[in-house]
Amino acid sequence: MRKRNVTGSVGGRLVVYAYALFLIAPIYFIIVTSLKMAGEVTTNPLGLPEYPIIGNFVEAFTRGNIAKYSFNSVIITGSAVILSLLNAIIVSFCLHKIAHKKIGVLFYAIIMGSMLIPGVGFVTLLQLYMKLHLYNNLLGPILMGATTGLPFNVFILVGFLRTLPKEISEAATIDGCNDRQHLFLVLLPLIKSALATLGIFAFVSNWNSLLGPLILLKNKELFTIPLGLLDFRGTYTVEYNYMFAAILITSVPLVVIYLRFQSYFVEALSGGVKG
Amino acid sequence: MQSSLRKKLSTYKYVLIMLPGLIVWFVLSIWPHLEVFPQAFYKWNGYSPNKVFVGWQNFETFYRSSAFKDGLLNTVLYVLFLFVIQTVLSVFLAVVLKRNTRQNRFFRTFFFLPLVFSSVMVGLTWGYMFDPNLGMLNQIFSALGIKSLESFNWLGEPVRAIFCIVMVHIWANIGYPLTILTAALQTIPEDLYEVSEIEGATSMQQFRKVTLPLLMPALLRITLLTVVTGALAVDYILILGSSVGSANEFDTWAVKIYQGLLGSNLGLPSAIGVFLGAILFIVFLIQYVVTKKVEDSIH
Structure with a gap:
């Protein structure tokens, strides 16, 4: 019986190694090819480069206009992440403060928003953004990124605020905190880790977002990194x-x-099971 | 009396504070989704003042076109391949890598890594792997001396192309189910395995009688996630297709919505959106009922 377990685990290990090979092969080819003439x-597609050419990176950086696209990506992603977190914090704080049975309906109404299917509404979304002069304008992707994640963020934050002991809020009220102090000085430091998790998640999804910018941006001057690579x-x-x-060049930062923040990613995903 | 009045007032205050943010969110993110329904009944090119009400005509046009059947078949194939391969693979990997040794943690970190890459980066890289002339896969087969696969066109035929694109999707995406399953596995108490081992269960029996039933809630969650992401997957098909914007024979419904944006009648992609939304809503209902049943049977 012991023996069967051992062979079983060897087979399992082999699948893990095979999958690791499948995963690393494209990455190997990216690195090797990027250094070749x-x-x-x-002539030598598979092997290591004979003379590695670092100059390729300089060439790609200038030809690919990567400085410009990175700038746009930073502006869009940075603004979208900050705005979406700020909105989520304010909404969650208000919902938490009201904590009224009737208002619970509002909470579920917001969560229902996450069940709408992205992509189905692209046609009307594009028309609306055109009408609001958000087409071919950095503000378009910023506002799109800032609004799409709200239900998920509120769901996580309200859940997190509920786990905090009631005494904290009571003490804050007795000490004469106004709402702003209560939120920013008392509650925010306590939900820092949840905010970091949501922030990193929002960062990666906005940074890599393709379809939103693809339909909203037309001018090459405004392209983000994914659009630039496609171009x-x-x-x-x-x-x-x-x-x-x-x-x-564009993947290494990610x-x-x-x-660096690996534990936050795992937390964000596995948190969904417990919640 | 007075305190209840004050409470009511403070409720209004908080509603007022969060209202602006909620309105912006509703207008920019929710409203366009709801507007798809009326839009599907009009014939309109998006900018001319000439917006004609045509009733069910857009639905009928789409239903009678080859895009309906081919797109549906491609969507179903995509979801099916993605669901079966990704679920089996991620359950297998999660079980093998369950214990928290250093090596296992390394593999889990590594398998998650492609999730941070953009779909464009993944799509362009695999486009190179699949390229029939210069592509890496064919070069490898040629180096191994397998002549028949030397200039094989990986994306040349719809079913094969969908299979290949799904493998790319899994390559990039497996970190999601893997992490969720790993977290769920670690909540299963170790005693259950010890007891079953003492009673002489084989590891296959342990998996079927202990692991699988306790993984069920997490698996159902992943099922819905996989079906929705599969049915809506646009990125990899667009990038691996001939060129962005042109039609491919392996396009799914979701891709056809995107391509309809470039057409002359925006009512048509809206109608496709309504079809797709309706089907996914049914899937959602089924998943909800099944989850309820499974949860009731556990408690």
């Missing part, structure tokens, strides 16, 4: 070495952020 991409393919079809250099 254009000719070597076709790179259109402009330099066969020059895979430069394309992968551009991909590598990998660093992921490795």
Whole structure:
């Protein structure tokens, strides 16, 4: 019996290693190809580059207009994350303060909003944004990113506020805190970790968002990094070495952020099971 | 009496404070979704003043076109492939990597990593892997001496293309189900395994009688998540398709909505949206009923 367990676990390990290989293969090719000369991409596609060319990255950075696209991405993502968290904090705080049975309906109405299907409403969304002069304007993706995550964020934050002991709020009232002090000085420090989790999640989804900016931005000057990369393919079809250099430059920051804040990602996902 | 009045007043105060944010959210994020329904009954190109009410005509046009049947088949295939392969794979990996050793933690971290990559980066990279002329997969087969796959067109045929695109989706996405399942597995008490081992259960029996039933709530959650993300997946199909905006033979309904945006009648993609929304709503209802039943049977 012991023996069967051992063979079973060896088989399981093999699948894990096989999957790891499947996962790492494209990453290997990105790195290797990004260091090759254009000719070597076709003559030596699989192996390591003969003479690694760091200059590819400089070339990709200037040709791909990455500085401009990064700037746009930072503006859009930064504003969207801050606005969406601020709105979620205010709404959650008010819902928490009211804590009235009738208002509970409002809470569920907001949560229902997360069940609407993104993508189905693209047609009317585009028309609305055009009418509000948010088309081909950085404000469009900012407001889209700031509003889409509200139900999820409120759901998590209200749940978190409920776990705090009532005495904290009572003490704050007795000490004569007004609402602003109560929220920013007393409650916010206590829900810091939940905010960090939501913030990192909002950051990654906005940073990588494709369809919103794709339908809302037309002018190349306004493109974000994903749109820029897509455009790179259109402009330099066969020059895979430069394309992968551009991909590598724009992905490394995200990998660093992921490795640094990894526990927050896991918390955000597994928190959904308990909640 | 007075205190209840004050309480009522303070309720209004908080409603007033959060109202502006809620209104902006409703107008920009919720309203467009609701507007799809009336829009589907009009024929309109988006900017001309000439907006004609046509009744059910858009639904009928879509229903009679080949896009309806092909798109539906592609959507169902996409969801089916994604659900079966991703669920089996993530349950398997989660069970094997259950224990919190250093090596297992490393693998879990590693398998989650592609989630932070943008879909464009993933799509462009795999586009290179699948490329029939320069592509890495064919180069590998050529280096291994397998001549028949040397210039194989991976995305040349709809069913095969959907399978390949789903594998890309899984490559990028498996961290989600894996994390949820790992968290659920760690709540299963260790004693259950010890007892079943003493009673002589094999590891397969342990999996079927202990692990699987206790994983059921998490699995149902993942099911809904997978079906919805699969039915709405647009990114990888668009990027791996011939070029963004042009039609492919492996397009799903969701992709057709996006491509309809570029067409001359915006009522048509709205009608597709209503169809898709209705089907997903039914899926949601089924999932809700099943979850209720499973939860009742546990408690």
